[in-house]
Amino acid sequence: MKPWWPALVVLLLCLAAQGVGAAGVKLALTGASDSFRERFSVALDEELARLSADGISWVEPRKADLTLALGDSAFRDALTLRRPVLGLFVSRDVALEAFTAGCGCSAFFSETDPIRQLRLARLLFPGAYRVGVLTSPGSAWVAGLLGPYAERREITLIHSEVADSNALARELPRLLSQVDVLLAVNDAQLYTASTARLILLTSYRQNKPVIGPDELFVQAGSVATTFTSGEDMVQQAARAVADYEDRGRLPPPDFATAFSVQVNQHVARSYGVPVLNEQTLRQQLEAGE
Amino acid sequence: MRSLLLVLVMSATSQGAVAALDWPPASEHETAGASASGMPVVLTPARLRQPQSEVPASVTVIDRSLIEASGAREIYQLFRLVPGMAALNVDGNVPTVAYHPTQARDTRRMLVLVDGRSVYQPGLSRVLWNDIPLEVEDIERIEVTRGPNAAAYGANAFTGIINIISRHPEDVIGTTVSARGGNNGVRDVRLTDGRRWSGGGLRLTAARRADEGYDDDILYLGHPLRDARDVHTFNLRLAHHLNLRDTLEVFAGGARTALQRPVDAGLLTFVDYTRLPEEDNRSGFLQLRWSREMSDQHQLRVQAYGQYTRAGTSQGVCTLDPLTGLPGPGGGVFYSRELRDLYEANNRDLDATLAAFPSDPAVINRYGILAGSGASPFCHGLGVEVEEQRADLEIEDTLQLHRRVRLVSGANVRQDRARSQVFLRGTHQNNSQALFSNLELMPLDPVRVNLGGFYQWDEINGSEFSPRAALIWTPAPGHGVRLVYSRAVRSVDIYEDQADSSIQPERLPADYRQNAVALLGWAQPELFLTQRSDGKLKSERIRSRELGYFGRMGQFEIDVRFFNEHLTDLISRPVNPFQFEAGNADKVDHRGWETQLAWWPHRRHLLRLTAARVLTEASTGFERRLIARNSGSLLWRYDFADGWLFSSAYYLAKDYNDYRYEQATAQLAKRYHLGPTELELRAMIEHNLSGDPVVFDENLYRDNSRYWFAVALNF
Structure with a gap:
């Protein structure tokens, strides 16, 4: 029974x-x-x-x-x-x-959806096949999440993990030399106001655009980001x-599907980015989800 | 007015509404240690470069990825990737790099900057590529402007400009030791060390490069062709951020270059060599740069540098007796006062002087004194030494006046000095001052206007103004159609203006030193040949018109340039101590097209193509030696597995001095990561497909394939 x-x-x-x-x-x-x-x-x-x-x-x-x-x-x-x-x-x-x-x-x-950030990077830089991700142990999950997606899209994801912001200074130039674009992630240990100068100047010197992690970084000099306002x-x-x-049910925990796009027009122009309209970018990203 | 007010109010209201729900709210963000107000604006409008689609010129960028793929061992080899540019060893071990080249040893019509410092030598208008104290591995990127750019960089940015940017010290981590060896006598070693501290960093490199040049065992004018090279360089770059707005940079370096040189065809008429020519060059520089961000819209840069080069060639000869053709005291007649007088009486015409020699009583008498003196053969050293110095101070101000207006302006003062007994009979200097300004306007969204000019005054050339006007239409971001008109000058150099040659024998036997007046007719004997400039040469001029397009579409990037270049007042004929036909009589016209295309078809592949077709008309054959009607390159980079790289390139130029230049390269590299240590192994082969010599008959390798292996360890 x-x-x-x-x-x-x-x-x-x-x-x-x-x-x-x-x-x-x-x-x-x-x-x-x-x-x-x-x-x-x-x-x-x-x-x-x-x-x-x-x-x-x-x-x-x-x-x-x-x-x-x-x-x-x-x-x-x-x-x-x-x-x-x-x-x-x-x-x-x-x-x-x-x-x-x-x-x-x-x-x-x-946090911003890393896959959406990667898709934004590819929208802005279609020729960028080698994407760098630099994380601390606390944000290493981003690379794990991106890995299968990147593999399916034939994107080479190069992940470096550093213990703290001191190690960041040493690893960043090495990583940048191997990639076309850097995906900055939400990590309060690595991507902060005190490291923004180092990250953005190093990447700009090597002509490697930075995507993300948030709208504050975009104001500082990152090319663009998606974010949840x-x-x-x-x-x-x-x-x-x-x-x-x-x-009577809640959805499982997830990234917000409602999002905005912010582009630093000056920086994007300097990198010769073809599409600059934030609404257009958001619609293109939504259409692909 | 009311509508404007309404817009402003609505704008402020909407911004307020957005700000109302900013996350995290300001107070919480601050507790997290990254307040909105604490985030610096790092890439300010004043700091940012123009996108390539909006640059008022045709630009080729060679970045680290391309440098790595090229497998280049020396800097000059990288320029084979630039459409329309010749980059090859014309004179044995001395590279020539020239855009739309004309003369075979044409190194004087293009400006070369390394980190903003001109390595164009002021005394004899040339670039000594061997002596640039920078290794390929220390280059971050190279920007080559194809076409005159004197409006931005001043005189001598004539046919183009090469701007080499070294790796920033904060981007070089740890210590790297590397070694490279192969056939053709390639033996290279390098040590690079990068140090960082909280406010900056330091990069330091010491290196040695050696090879055998063109190594075929051929005789050149009856002597073995010797063109081996041994170059030692030292380079330092330091950057320190004084605060958030001020950065101080120090650059320093030096090189010592030992070059075997071929025998001189002109000299061989008069001498037997007892010691073949060797060139020993030394150079050094110190450069300081202070950059200040006055605001997000305003940047100021002050730069000062001093540099010194001493280039010296020494050789041993026995001057031949004109009657016997053998070494003997009679050879001293070529260094006699009487033969100099005869040469002057024949208006410095060498052939006329030699024809009059047998019938001139004074010369015959002098010959008789020498031949009957019982002195030893007239054997001695011959040295050619040139010292060149430059002190340069420049201030440059970049101001974003408005979203649509940017102004780059500045001033420069410079002192050039050259010392040479052989070429100048002493020391001469040239002081110059310059003012420059470039205005970038965006009157409408798809239209850019660039107006620039460089006003320069110097003691030799007087005042010159080099203008440029460009109209750029950007139908879409990333695409630019440009129409450019520019003019530029190549300044008369110190030698061309002040030439007064004096070739004095060195290390003469004692009987000549002690009885110089009795035996040779004067106390300071000189070769009878001498040349003197009348100081009336004018600057060479170029007028360029171009229509170009740059576009980036997905995985493609393309640049096309159609050009018409008119070079006038050219100083084309020989101006050396043996032959000095100085004049501004010649001209050259170039027209044609060139293109460069990069394509990333897959994440592991890069394909890059360049092609150029240049139709040249010249008033003299001297100016046609190095121009190739058709030239191009093809490069493939394949990152085929983790840490593995394969690359291959093909270079073609039809033709250099009637010889086809056709080279192919292949490279295989592997990087291993062992914790923080990185090991790199690299093998490279370069093959001469055509089998032709390079430009001249004597430039032949023993083996059509050169190869080398390299290992580098970073820790």
Whole structure:
């Protein structure tokens, strides 16, 4: 005789999900500053209204059906309440650690999707077949993620791992001499305001463009990046909440699919980049996803 | 006005809205240690280079990838990758590199810069490629401007300019020792050390290069052809960032070059060699550069350098007795005062002087004194030495006046000095001053206008102005169609202006030294031949018109140039101590097209093609020796496995002095990484496909294939 209780669990979950849908979703927003939360919630309300997800109400985290947590710290705090949590701008490592530990949670990462960054690099530099990735041990997962994709596209991915920013200075020139373009990754240890000068000047001297890791680096002299802005995350969160309202489920942790593109026009022009329009680039990247 | 205000308000509002949801919010970002305000703008508009599609000239860039693929052992070999350029050893072991070359030993119509320092020698207008203290492995990239560029670089950027940029010290890591050996006597060693500190870095290289030149055992004018070479170089580059805006750089280097030289055809009429010619050159330089970023839109650079070159050739000869044709005291007559007087009386016409020799009583009397003196044969040393010095100070200011306007301007003062007893009978100098400015305008998005000029004054040439006007249409980013008009001059050098040759015998036997007046008629005997410039030569001129296109499309990059170059007032005839036909009588016209194409068909392959067709009309055959009507190159780079590289190249020029130049190369290299240590093994072969000599009959290798093996260890 087959055990009967798994079917009962499924039935109860379905009922619970319908219950969420019927009574609307009580949301809480935590993390960041008061003013940022205020603006974020207003924008989210507008977006949810646009998606016709009307049964939303804002409550305290303890009473929420779903807590939206901005940033790592708020995400960790929200998990202690043992209620469903959707992390926004949460580090991939933090989110996956919680998820694999069996939390009732999900998250959209603060990091940019490396594959999208690689696709951006190829859009801007179609002749760039050799792509360099320099990581610390903490961000080495990027190379692992890019490897199979690069192999399928016949892109040569050259990965170097360094322990810290001191080792970066030694390894960067060596790596640059072997690649056509450098993919900078979200790594608070390596790609910081204090290393930007070293990275960007070294790469520019060797005529090797840098893609990523974020919009601040683009302002500093990186050619371009994709990134998830606050507005993009509002869209991303609204879609997830609306989905949660309908089906009672959160998507698995992942990179945000809503994104923007930023191009440093001066630097891109200096490298003779053929396509400069950010909207066009975003559409081309979206079309390929 | 109201609409403008509305736009501004809307713009400010929308920026505010975007800023409202910037992530991370400013306060959190700062706690993470990377605040938005703390991120420096590193690649400022003032620092950035123009994209190649917008440069008002045809440019060939040879980067490290191409340098590596070429397998070049010496710098000059890299220029075979430039369309329309000749790069070969014309005079045994002395390279000639010239764009749209004309004379066979044409090294004076093109400017060569190494890290912004001119290595164009001021005394005798030439570039001593052997003496440049820089190894191929220390070059980051080379930018070759094809066509006059005097508007940006001043006089002597005549047919083109080569701009060599060495590797930045912060890009050279660890210590590298390398060795290379092969047939043709190739024996090279190199030590490079790179050091970094928090505010900068240092690169230092010491190297030796040696080979046997053209090594076929042929006789040239009855003597073995000797053209072996042994070059020692030292190069240092230091960069230190004084703060975020100021950088100080120091460059220093030197070379010692020992060259075997062939016997001199002119001298052989009068002498037997007792010691074959050897050239011993020494050079050194020190250069300082201070760069300051005044703002994101404004950059200032001040550079000063001093350099010194001493080139000396020595040989031993016995001057032949004109009657017996053998060594003897009668040979001293060629160094007598009486023969000099006869030469002057015949208006320095060598043939007329020799014809009058037997009937001139004073000369015959002198010959009789010498022949009957019982002195030893007239055997002595002959030395040719030239010292050249330059001190140069330049200030350059780059200002982004507006998104659509950029101005590069500056000033330069320079002192050139040359000392040579043989060529100048002493020391002469030339002071010069210059002002230059280049304005880049973008009146409409697809249109660039470039207006530039270089005003220069110097004591020899007076004032000259070299202008350039270019119109560039960029139908799409990455594509540029350019229309360029430019003019340039090649300045008269110190020798051409001040030539006063005096060839004095060295290490004469004691009987001549002690009785010079009695035996030779004067206390400081000289060869009767002498040449003196009347100081009336004018600068050579070029006027160039070109239509060009540069485009980058996916895996393709292409550049095409159609040109019409008109060279006038050329000083084409020999101007040496034996023959001095100085004049501005000649002219050359070049027209034709050339192209370079790079294609990356696959991640492991690069194919690169260059081709040039140059139709030349010249008023004298001297100016047609080295021009090839059709020339080109083909290069394939194949990174076929991890750490493995294969490359092959083919070079063709039809023809240099009626000889077909056709070379093919193949190279195989492998890099091994053993932790932080890198080992590189490399094998290279170069084959002369045509079997023809290079330019001249005597330039033949014993074996049509040259090969070498190299090993380099970096740790």
